[in-house]
Amino acid sequence: MFSNAPRNIKKLLFSSLPDSIFYQYHHIRNHKSLCNFKKPQSFSEKIYHRMRYPSPEFSILADKVLVREYIKEKVGEKYLVPAFFSCKNVTTKTFDNLPNTFVMKANHSAGQVKIVTNKLNENLESLASLANSWLISDFSSVQREKHYQYIKPQIIFEHALLTNGNPPADYKFNVFNSSETTDPYIFIQYMQDRFGAITQNLFLEDWSPAPFTRAGQKQSKMLIQKPKVLEEMIVVAKKLSENYGYLRVDFYLHNDNIYIGELTLTPAAGNYTFTPERYNDILGSKFGWPE
Structure with missing residues (x-):
């Protein structure tokens, strides 16, 4: 479908598609299945639902200016860049x-x-x-x-958080809240060289390697040390995400200080794919729903 169309024609065709077709096309293309909008179960289905039917507060959380006040009120101004x-x-x-x-x-x-x-x-x-x-x-x-x-x-x-002209690594905390458990489930994406030969390694809350990877993402083979301020980052991430079934909190570490880059509600536009594939369903089950 549309695969052989010139890029500008393809863009025009996509922009004119009704939502019911647009989202299903992308979900099938990336996840090899239809998206269940009536009863979303998997991680991707719940993110797609957010994209199609967003809550009003999502716009505030995604606004890199307005979210600063939310962060300040929830965890304190010191975490703002x-x-x-x-x-x-x-x-x-x-x-x-x-x-x-x-x-x-x-x-x-x-x-x-x-x-x-x-x-x-x-x-x-x-x-x-x-x-x-x-x-x-x-x-x-x-x-x-x-x-x-x-x-x-x-x-x-x-302010530019640079060391020898280079930006810091990214620590992206994916926090899942569910009414069925008292403590959130967290996996962390550690990303280096995001403007170059990017690598991405996944860890759990205790900094043990996650039992899954992001499909198609290159991993660093170097030993990645557990950050000294990991516990503080976890506390902050949990606090910021406590009212949501899922939220990704993006951190930087610079000169031993923790900074929040942004809050993300629909990472990769719902197109995180995992190896093994079953983790799309497993993570979906940890994503509190309905929100």
Whole structure:
């Protein structure tokens, strides 16, 4: 279906598909099965349901500007990446108010991030143009993660957490809450070199290797040390996710400090695939439902 169509034609065809076909096409393509929207059971089905029928608060949690207040209230301001300011339009003058090194990102999307290590080496007109192109983009239409649709676009400028010019590794805590258990189930994605030859290793809450992997993801063969502040990260992740059946809390460690990068409700647009495949169902059973 559509596999031989030119890319621009394919994009147009996808954008015109009704939800009932759009989501089913993607679920079949990635998970080899129809998505049960009436009684979602697997991890992917529950994420797809969130994408199609999002709760209003999802837009706040996914907004990289507004979520800062939620994080501050739940766990404290110290876990926020220090920010300079946010704005709804960027000009070359905008950069006059920033240091030479900073991070520029869109608040209403995923992946629209630019690390500026020295603004003196940047073409500021091009940088402003990039930011403004993000502001007019509709990320919610890409995979129909509809909660992004209700976020008012802004550009936020943050301190760059760099070591020798490189960003820190990612610790992504996938937290599952269920009424059937008192303690959440957690698996952690440890990701290195996310802007290069990315690797991803999965661990459980006690830092033992997870009994599953993400299909198609390269793993590091190096020994990965348990972070000294793992227990604190677990406490923070549980607190932030306590009202949801599932939430992914993304952390960075920099100079022995814990920072929260973002909160994620629909990771990979519902297209995490696991080896063994049965973990799509196993994790789905740990995902509290209905929310």
